[in-house]
Amino acid sequence: MTYSDIIYEKNNGIAKVTINRPEVYNAFRPKTVTEMIHAFRDAWDDNKIGVVVLTGTGDKAFCVGGDQKDRGGDGYSGAGGLGNGIGMEIEELHNTIRNIPKPVIAAVNGYAIGGGHVLHVICDLTMASDKARFGQVGPKVGSYDAGYGSAYLARVIGEKKAREIWFLCEQYGAEEAQEMGLVNKVVPHEKLMEETEEWCNKILEKSPTALKMLKYSFNADSANIAGITQLAMGSLAMYYRSEEALEGNQAFIEKRPADFRKYYKG
Ligand SMILES: CC(C)(COP(=O)(O)OP(=O)(O)OC[C@H]1O[C@@H](n2cnc3c(N)ncnc32)[C@H](O)[C@@H]1OP(=O)(O)O)[C@@H](O)C(=O)NCCC(=O)NCCSC(=O)CCC(=O)c1ccccc1C(=O)O
Numbered sequence: 287m288t289y290s291d292i293i294y295e296k297n298n299g300i301a302k303v304t305i306n307r308p309e310v311y312n313a314f315r316p317k318t319v320t321e322m323i324h325a326f327r328d329a330w331d332d333n334k335i336g337v338v339v340l341t342g343t344g345d346k347a348f349c350v351g352g353d354q355k356d357r358g359g360d361g362y363s364g365a366g367g368l369g370n371g372i373g374m375e376i377e378e379l380h381n382t383i384r385n386i387p388k389p390v391i392a393a394v395n396g397y398a399i400g401g402g403h404v405l406h407v408i409c410d411l412t413m414a415s416d417k418a419r420f421g422q423v424g425p426k427v428g429s430y431d432a433g434y435g436s437a438y439l440a441r442v443i444g445e446k447k448a449r450e451i452w453f454l455c456e457q458y459g460a461e462e463a464q465e466m467g468l469v470n471k472v473v474p475h476e477k478l479m480e481e482t483e484e485w486c487n488k489i490l491e492k493s494p495t496a497l498k499m500l501k502y503s504f505n506a507d508s509a510n511i512a513g514i515t516q517l518a519m520g521s522l523a524m525y526y527r528s529e530e531a532l533e534g535n536q537a538f539i540e541k542r543p544a545d546f547r548k549y550y551k552g
Pocket residue numbers: 309310311313350351352353354355372374376397399400401402404422423424425427429430431435522538
C-alpha cells in the first residue's frame with residue numbers, strides 16, 4: 287500500500303506511525319484510518335518489530351479526531367458496510383491498537399482532541415510534550431465515542447474525571463493530564479521523540495513473549511469494552527444521520543457555536 291495520509295517507518299525494532307495531515311491538525315479521514323490499520327498490521331506481522339510509536343506531524347497536533355469537513359448526513363465519506371455505518375473503520379483501528387501483541391506508545395506532540403484523544407487513551411503508554419493539550423469535544427460537535435473513548439477512559443482515570451471530560455468538553459494541559467493518570471510522562475517538547483525512543487529501547491531489552499502475555503492480561507480485564515464499542519459505533523452511525531448531530535457538525539464548519547438548546551424538548 288502506498289501511504290499518503292501517514293508516514294510509516296521501521297528502525298531498529300521500532301515502528302513509527304505518524305499521522306501526516308498537518309493542514310487539518312492531523313484529523314483523520316477514512317483513508318487515514320485504513321492506512322493506519324495497514325501499518326499497525328505490518329508492525330504486528332514483522333517479528334523484528336517490538337514496539338510501535340504513534341504520533342502526529344508538526345508541533346501543533348497529535349490528532350484532533352475525525353475530519354469534520356469529511357463528515358455529513360451519512361457520517362464520514364467512506365460510507366459502506368465496513369465501519370459499522372460510520373463511514374470509516376475506526377472500530378477496527380481501535381481493536382488493532384488494542385490487540386497488537388506489542389506495546390504501543392503514543393507520543394503526544396500537541397492537541398489530542400476528540401477521536402485523537404481516544405487514540406492515545408487506547409495506546410498502552412502515553413509520553414506527552416509539555417505543550418500537549420487533551421480533551422473530548424464530541425457533545426460540542428454532534429458526536430461521541432461511547433466505547434473505548436468513554437468506558438475504557440473511565441478505567442484509566444476513574445468515573446468522575448471521565449464523566450467531567452465528556453460532559454464539559456474542556457481542555458487539559460500535560461501536567462494536569464499526568465496528575466489524573468491520563469499520561470505516563472511529560473517531557474520538554476523538543477525532547478519528545480528522544481525520550482520516547484529511550485522508552486522504546488528499554489522495552490526492546492525485555493522478553494517479547496512476556497510483554498505479549500502481559501498485554502493480553504491487561505486487555506482481558508477490559509475485553510468486554512470491545513462489545514460496548516460495537517454498540518457505540520452502531521448507535522453513532524444512526525446519530526450521525528440526525529438533525530441534532532448535523533447541527534454540531536455544521537456549526538464547527540461554519541465556525542459558530544452550535545445551537546443544541548432546541549433539542550431539549552418538554
Ligand atoms: C483542535 C482544536 C481545539 C484547535 O483549536 P484552535 O487552536 O483554535 O484551532 P482551529 O482554528 O480551531 O483549528 C485549526 C485548523 O484545523 C482545522 N481543524 C481542527 N480540527 C479539525 C477536525 N476535527 N476536522 C477538520 N478540520 C479540523 C480547523 O478547521 C482549522 O482549519 P482552518 O482552515 O483554519 O479553518 C479545535 O480545532 C477543535 O476543537 N477541533 C474540533 C475537533 C473535532 O471536532 N474532532 C472530532 C470530534 S468527534 C469525537 O470527539 C467523538 C467521536 C469519535 O471519537 C469518533 C468515533 C468514530 C469515528 C470518528 C470519530 C471522530 O473523532 O470524529
